[in-house]
Amino acid sequence: MTLTEENYLKALFHLSLENEEVSVLDLSKSLNIKMPTVNSMVKKLSSKELISYEKYKPLTLTQGGKRAAGLIIRKHRLVEMFLVEHLGFGWDEVHEIAEQIEHIKSQRFFDRIDQLLDFPKVDPHGSPIPDINGEVAIQNYKKLEECHEGQQATFMSVGSSQDSFLKLIDKLNLKLGDKIKVLEIQDFDKTMRVLVNNNSEQTLSQLGATKILVKLNV
Amino acid sequence: MTLTEENYLKALFHLSLENEEVSVLDLSKSLNIKMPTVNSMVKKLSSKELISYEKYKPLTLTQGGKRAAGLIIRKHRLVEMFLVEHLGFGWDEVHEIAEQIEHIKSQRFFDRIDQLLDFPKVDPHGSPIPDINGEVAIQNYKKLEECHEGQQATFMSVGSSQDSFLKLIDKLNLKLGDKIKVLEIQDFDKTMRVLVNNNSEQTLSQLGATKILVKLNV
DNA sequence: AATTTTTGTTAGACTATTCTAACATTATAG
């Protein structure tokens, strides 16, 4: 499988998680590649039985396609974890590098990394690392935005890997695993005042609160 | 610069070190790419002022080409070192992986590796790692083959990264830095009997002795 | 239901890298 094909599968995989149905246009936007190109690539991947394709119908991955995509995402997330844990990169710097290293052809390379990291289950952003069969554990975390005043939760994962968002989280001194207590929600714009680890008070916009994924405490 | 272009430059760089003059055919053989393809690529790289090209003349790298090639080789060797030192790979396993990772676009990535390795000067095979300007320190080691009976030398580098050769060196329990004393050279076929670190006796074919690069002791 | 907008598809062209076949030049060997 080529690097390009891998990128198409990965994108479709991600889009399928976020949306009920995925269109050629969705894939086109997500890859920043024009629709006709996507159309022909989809046909090619369909002929390889990685994507199920029927004219004018939404796109879906076949079993094989899901597995292949899962394995690429596994490599990506293992590499991200490795870059953070062993090379001292910040979580806002690793995506682009992992995007390239994920395509390396060497099972042993990724196995070593996995082993060195002691078989991690999540990447630096809290996203689950698919297993050796490409299966992803489903995480059903709540958006902090959906929490009510007085509730306490644990910061488990981020809903966006956008650089600016990750930098904001860093600036707020928030880390995965932190306890977050919702102190107050502004009626007007849903801005949240929260208490982090019972010691630092921070303010979050509604948009920000949407991208902070939490597990409610007790 | 594309991955392909980088590979042409790297190959030409290596060939230029080994031979007085490098022909299109040499490059073609070394890359396993047919001559007409090489010919057109050489023209392209010539137009980018990375290779000096005149019809029917030997190929040479320009200053810029040398620098570019040196920087790629730097990345390659840093990665090899990293794979051996931090990921526990054998020196016979790292070439192919480094061949892929060397093309990663991220200065910071290689800088980190360099730093983590404490700025190594040689790779796991004893080959010099070019500096940040792509300059390679010239090593003038002797081939063990050229040594005489009774001479003592230190194993500094290998003259081949062929898998089978590296595996042989491993089997003989030879490591870079080992002291090698030439005990006897067979007149008939130049087979060498040597003493390693004053304790283990080994036999080397002439071909093998050609690929073992040493520094004479005192 | 008819029209417009959005989305999807087809056709054909372009670039990068590769190839084969044919031809040209240089080097080598009588």
Place this chain on the structure above:
DNA sequence: CTATAATGTTAGAATAGTCTAACAAAAATT
């Protein structure tokens, strides 16, 4: 010093991945 061999070049085709322009279908709107 010519004939042959080796090396180098040109021309033209193939594949992968991309694009634009034009057309087609489906969805949304009036």
